[in-house]
Amino acid sequence: MQKMNNPTSSQPKNNAQTKVNLPYFDFLLAAFSAGNDALASSFGRHVHWGYWPEPKQATLTAEDFAQATEALSQQICSAAFIHDGMSVLDVGCGFGGTVAHINENYTAMQLVGLNLDERQLQRARTTVNAMPSNQVEFKQGNACALPFADHSFDVVLAVECIFHFPDRAQFFKEAYRVLKPNGYLALSDFLPNTRQVPLMALKLPGWSFYGQCNLNCDIKDYRQLAEKTQFAITAERDITCHTLPTYSYLRRLALQQKVTLKRAAIETLAIEVLSRLNWVNYYILALQK
Secondary structure: OOOOOOOOOOOOOOOOOOOOOOOOHHHHHHHHHOHHHHHHHHOOOOOOOOOOOHHOOOOHHHHHHHHHHHHHHHHHHOOOOOOOOOOEEOOOOOOHHHHHHHHHHOOOOOEEEOOOOHHHHHHHHOOOOOOOEEEEEEEEEEEOOOOOOOOEEEEEEEEOOOOHHHOOOHHHHHHHHHHEEEEEEEEEEEEEHHHHHOOOHOOOOOOOOOOOOOOOOOOOHHHHHHOOOOOOEEEEEOOOOHHHHHHHHHHHHHHHHHHOHHHHHHHHHHHHHHHHOOOOOEEEEEEEO
């Protein structure tokens, strides 16, 4: 694969040495190393919420959840109009699940997964093998200082990770820079109801299982951000109702595995309650350069 790591003079310096503080990934990696097959089957490929076309039909088995997480990646790829022969960058790629999905369903693809955490990339490199017509690379790097030249990709993805980035505006600028003309940025994010933005900005000490999360960007903020970075929004989809079975599955899995992480339980329950109250909504957004 052609290495797309030659920055132009307009590119900010990469800060790949930034400390990664994501306790939930620490927990998962430790569980995988200990041979926990149940957690590996649930989160060894995708580490994001699931999407159920018919939420009432969710069976909440490991297979059902795996299909739902795969379906979420498919929904985001569809929003970005991904098709054969494209170059795609998945920022915050985790264990490479979305890259794997694209690799298995499209041909003649150039795929790059980027993550700040080298440990996640190590797993991705051992589990995602390029199909014969595709090229796959996993690279360590900073979402706000992408280590790629201008106009390198047809599509940039950020699946359920942008709330970890220190600066959404800077990421948007970087995504715009590395996209080819008419390219797409597609992402998923938890967006507060506009009235609840001040509440989401509160910082609760000791609540850190999911790491540092900025959940105070609502749909109006995204529209303003798109305008400032010259993106045109092509899709705004509130898929909250299709993701709600995720919470029931996580509770069942925690009981089965006898997981007693109070921080994880409290934080997950908080997001569930806010989602069911329609105070926080799960969105898929697509934007075109």
